[in-house]
Amino acid sequence: MxxxxxxxxxxxxxxxxxxxxxxxxxxxxxxxxxxxxxxxxxxxxxxxxxxxGAFNIGLSALLPNPGDWMTHDYAGVPILLARNAEGGLGAFLNVCRHRGARVADGSGSKLRDFRCPYHGWCYGLDGALMARPDERSFAAAERATHGLTGLPVAEKYGMIWVSPDPAAAFDVDRMLGGLSGDLAAYxxxxxxxxxxxxxxxxxxxxxxxxxxxxxxxxxxxxxxxxxxxxxxxxxxxxxxxxxxxxxxxxxxxxxxxxxxxxxxxxxxxxxxxxxxxxxxxxxxxxxxxxxxxxxxxxxxxxxxxxxxxxxxxxxxxxxxxxxxxxxxxxxxxxxxxxxxxxxxxxxxxxxxxxxxxxxxxxxxxxxxxxxxxxxxxxxxxx
Ligand code: FES
Ligand SMILES: [Fe+2]
Missing domain, CATH: 3.90.380.10 (Naphthalene 1,2-dioxygenase Alpha Subunit; Chain A, domain 1)
Incomplete structure (x- = not known):
């Protein structure tokens, strides 16, 4: 304020x-x-x-460092957040593109990639599908189009907003309706x-x-x-x-x-x-x-x-x-x-x-x- x-x-x-x-x-x-x-x-x-819609998740301090990640299931949609090596924040549906298992549970730090616990498909912190066991059996389903489904996420004023709808678009300052300067000042x-x-x-x-x-x-x-x-x-x-x-x-x-x-x-x-x-x-x-x-x-x-x-x-x-x-x-x-x-x-x-x-x-x-x-x-x- x-x-x-x-x-x-x-x-x-x-x-x-x-x-x-x-x-x-x-x-x-x-x-x-x-x-x-x-x-x-x-x-x-x-x-x-x-x-x-989009809602606030909390402060950026939830994931301060590259390799930090957390899951968020409170809205009824499985959300996965991760900070990549460059410091950028990504949000994804926590759903494996092989057969839909949860890729991660809980939260953690210093992670380099997400490995699905079911059959071991491996995703980067940016959601890209990096590798999978028995690649030959899946060759017709290209890796490039089987990354984790991204979600709209915004980080501003030291806080995080996300939408569980991959097709949503939102603008934090518009949502804040004039409260931006107030939050920025903290x-x-x-x-x-x-x-x-x-x-x-x-x-x-x-x-x-x-x-x-x-x-x-x-x-x-x-x-x-x-x-x-x-x-x-x-x-x-x-x-x-x-x-x-x-x-x-x-x-x-x-x-x-x-x-x-x-x-x-x-x-x-x-x-x-x-x-x-x-x-x-x-x-x-x-x-x-x-x-x-x-x-x-x-x-x-x-x-x-x-x-x-x-x-x-x-x-x-x-x-x-x-x-x-x-x-x-x-x-x-x-x-x-x-x-x-x-x-x-x-x-x-x-x-x-x-x-x-x-x-x-x-x-x-x-x-x-x-x-x-x-x-x-x-x-x-x-
Ligand atoms: S469901 Fe994730 S690797 Fe099979
Ligand atoms: Fe009270």
């Missing part, structure tokens, strides 16, 4: 604290419960966002991946995104964890196309009042939360970045997600490692014991017939923005 934007948002936040208010939408918004339960909508979301190219954790829960993937969409709930749901650290219901909101950015105020935020603006350390007194539409939540907290990636499960009431912790400097000491482990464990304890059980309760409640719509208040503009954009994207694709 650029310095001038930090100052502008900090001024807004001080105003909200003074006036005991928060960023407000023009009106309330009634969101249909079917948004979270309808099988037909869930199928259309899967097709539009997770089969044909200098994420030089960051490091600490750890990724994977969770499956019984709620719709959009409820996962919603978890990070307002600060209204902090003092009620998190009295002992988040509330002592952050002001409830005091938050900025700015839309960038279908994406958005929020800044929430730490309880220390008032200390800025004692300093001239050029001395404001805005990051030290806030958390920045961005939704990279459709399914990624990017948070910048003082000295680390977390990215959450939500995907639909088999039913509308299920989701699959992973959360990654990224840090500015590599871990060098045990004390360092302990610090980040504590940080990550605390974060996970809060969402796993407070937020996500609440979401699972909501999902069951959605099925109860209690109401056809839920209400997003004027103080929940990010939720309004996200859900309006999901609806608009589905309508535009219909």
């Amino acid at each position: 650029r310095r001038e934007d930090q100052i502008a948002e900090a001024r807004k936040l001080l105003g909200f604290l003074d006036n005991r208010t928060t960023a407000l939408a023009d009106d309330i918004y009634r969101n249909p419960v079917s948004d979270y339960t309808c099988a037909e909508q869930a199928a259309r979301e899967k097709e539009l966002f997770f089969r044909r 200098g994420l190219e030089n960051w490091h991946h600490y750890e990724t954790r994977v969770l499956r829960r019984k709620f719709n993937w959009k409820l996962g995104v919603d978890t990070f969409g307002e600060t209204y709930h902090l003092q009620h749901l998190h009295p002992n964890t988040v509330d002592p650290l952050f002001h409830s219901n005091r938050c900025t909101f700015d839309a960038f196309g279908p994406n958005h950015r929020m800044l929430a105020a730490r309880k220390t935020f008032d200390t800025l009042r004692t300093l001239p603006e050029h001395q404001w350390d805005v990051f030290d007194n806030t958390v920045v939360i961005c939704v990279l539409f459709p399914n990624t939540v990017f948070t910048y907290q003082r000295d680390h970045v977390e990215t959450w990636h939500f995907f639909p499960g088999d039913k509308p009431d299920e989701c699959l997600m992973y959360v990654s912790l990224y840090i500015p400097d590599p871990v060098e000491t045990q004390a360092n490692k302990d610090h980040w482990d504590r940080n990550f464990n605390l974060l996970m304890a809060t969402v796993e014991m407070e937020d996500f059980p609440t979401c699972e309760g909501m999902q069951v409640g959605f099925r109860s017939g209690a109401q056809d719509v839920i209400t997003f208040g004027r103080n929940e503009p990010a939720l309004q923005h996200f859900h309006k954009n999901v609806s608009a994207a589905l309508a535009a694709a219909a």
Whole structure:
């Protein structure tokens, strides 16, 4: 986030604290419960966002060096990412061109080629078919046309986007809708991946995104964890196309009042939360970045997600490692014991017939923005 934007948002936040208010939408918004339960909508979301569209995978730090590779199956399509000897990033369908076996599983580094575990067909890090046992028996199926099927991939601002559709075309800056400069300013190219954790829960993937969409709930749901650290219901909101950015105020935020603006350390007194539409939540907290990636499960009431912790400097000491482990464990304890059980309760409640719509208040503009954009994207694709 650029310095001038930090100052502008900090001024807004001080105003909200003074006036005991928060960023407000023009009106309330009634969101249909079917948004979270309808099988037909869930199928259309899967097709539009997770089969044909493009989404953020995380930071480039997931694969920092030539020979680094990882698989990604969260969208329901087997994806393989690899960084080649020249440093370029490739994405492929993780499907052998002989008879379709998975070419790789998990992640690793220092790899020179992928060898299919079934019959040993061998692919370069650029996906080209290099060699295969008993070449003569396959001579009529030329090697040149039997490389791994490539996927559109983009690396920008130290982050990675991919589409599981080989025929898709996407432009990261267009997708970011004006948030590019904001992301560029973090200098994420030089960051490091600490750890990724994977969770499956019984709620719709959009409820996962919603978890990070307002600060209204902090003092009620998190009295002992988040509330002592952050002001409830005091938050900025700015839309960038279908994406958005929020800044929430730490309880220390008032200390800025004692300093001239050029001395404001805005990051030290806030958390920045961005939704990279459709399914990624990017948070910048003082000295680390977390990215959450939500995907639909088999039913509308299920989701699959992973959360990654990224840090500015590599871990060098045990004390360092302990610090980040504590940080990550605390974060996970809060969402796993407070937020996500609440979401699972909501999902069951959605099925109860209690109401056809839920209400997003004027103080929940990010939720309004996200859900309006999901609806608009589905309508535009219909
Ligand atoms: S399926 Fe990969 S080598 Fe046969
Ligand atoms: Fe929460």
